[in-house]
Amino acid sequence: MQANVNLDQILEELDATGTLEGIQGVIVKLRNAFGVDHIIYHWVDSAGEQYGCGTYSDEWRDHYIAQSYIRVDPVVIGCFQRFHPVDWKRLDWSGKPARAFLADAMKHGVGNQGFSIPIRGPNGQFALFTVNHTCDDAEWARFSELNSRELILIAHYFNRKALEFEPERKGEQSRALSPREIDAMTLLAMGYSRAQVADTLAISEHTLRVYIESARFKLGAHNTTHAVARALSRGLIIV
Amino acid sequence: MQANVNLDQILEELDATGTLEGIQGVIVKLRNAFGVDHIIYHWVDSAGEQYGCGTYSDEWRDHYIAQSYIRVDPVVIGCFQRFHPVDWKRLDWSGKPARAFLADAMKHGVGNQGFSIPIRGPNGQFALFTVNHTCDDAEWARFSELNSRELILIAHYFNRKALEFEPERKGEQSRALSPREIDAMTLLAMGYSRAQVADTLAISEHTLRVYIESARFKLGAHNTTHAVARALSRGLIIV
């Protein structure tokens, strides 16, 4: 295990690729460069959709999905509440399902040492970049200390690339909301009732209603809650 | 403007500090090291609370907050929908309020060139790390290309530090939603009416109501729309 990596070159190659196969190729190169067992980029969508890319065996990946391990995996759970990269040893493996999961993972060739970086994008996107290896604690500590910064950057670039593959971002361009509509949506998102919003904006409740309906129409929303949700996830309003 | 920075040393110092003043000191050092006009770390809370740290003048900061510029600022709005660092020139400054904001900003000593990095943490936390300067486009392009990676890393470390200071993170760790509550919130955010949600989840509408109320309670929300908005901005659900 040695960190003999030309970061620039790898990031450039990642940047240049336009296919999933290309990304997979970069991952393999990265693994070889770092001299570790596995590198995985794991995209987690809360709708239950997952998209993975990495050097784990196909069996393990399929097994992971089939078992819904994502709801058990301490790496995912732990990283989801953290910001900084985390060593697997510092996670909570005490639960019974967690230990069963770990045993199962090792049986499928997952190494005993791991280092995962949580990454978050717009609209609640969440992903994990993981480096996995088999070695003793001291060696692993040395490795992760040496390379953590490079790995953070690599994780960042991977996610940036992954977001490019996100399908619907470009097609769905909605008209921008008017200032009053933004006010209305914002206050509604803050929990105000229509009466309170109208009062806050110093307009009649009917006028407010017009704004809400107009915003709903522009956003293609079925109801107020939907409109607020869309405005939020499109970044049109900030609460 | 020169990039004569000892990244390791600065990050170490940041890591070692335990006070806001210390962070402020690191920012000033960073600014001097990079030789730019301003460096700002700007935290935007899901409750609308802001917390800033940087070299902008106090007047500008207070003015920014007083004017609720956060809802106008194209940097905030633009970064909120993006993942990768963004040059201010690539943002949409066409709106009238945006231009007024820009003029106001420049009057308060904000430079014409900027480079902002969006950062996201757990529970929908969002922050911006910004480098600001006054120079021509070519020089700025050279600078940002040279330093973008270092800046990403620095932004990452700043946010990590900022999360340590977050007071209520530990106290007000809003209880996570139960699976059914997440289902309910998600479907509501997708625009379904209660009847449709109940139907989709194959439960009675009354039962659904219990979930919604429970979720509302857990999220400290005044009404359903508020609950959905909070769940969204905390990253508990994704639409």
Add this chain to the structure above:
DNA sequence: AGCCCCCTCGCGCTTTTTGGGGAGTGGAAA
């Protein structure tokens, strides 16, 4: 000048949502 959009306001009506109760199961943790 005409068009389109933004802002503002009115009344009445139907449907949906909400808030106040209460009640029972099963599983997991203390």
Add this chain to the structure above:
DNA sequence: TTTCCACTCCCCAAAAAGCGCGAGGGGGCT
């Protein structure tokens, strides 16, 4: 074992949201 919590079901009255019909002034763009 008891005590939580998640999950399921029910009634009723009040509040809120949605939908229909209107109306007019102002600003900007072509």
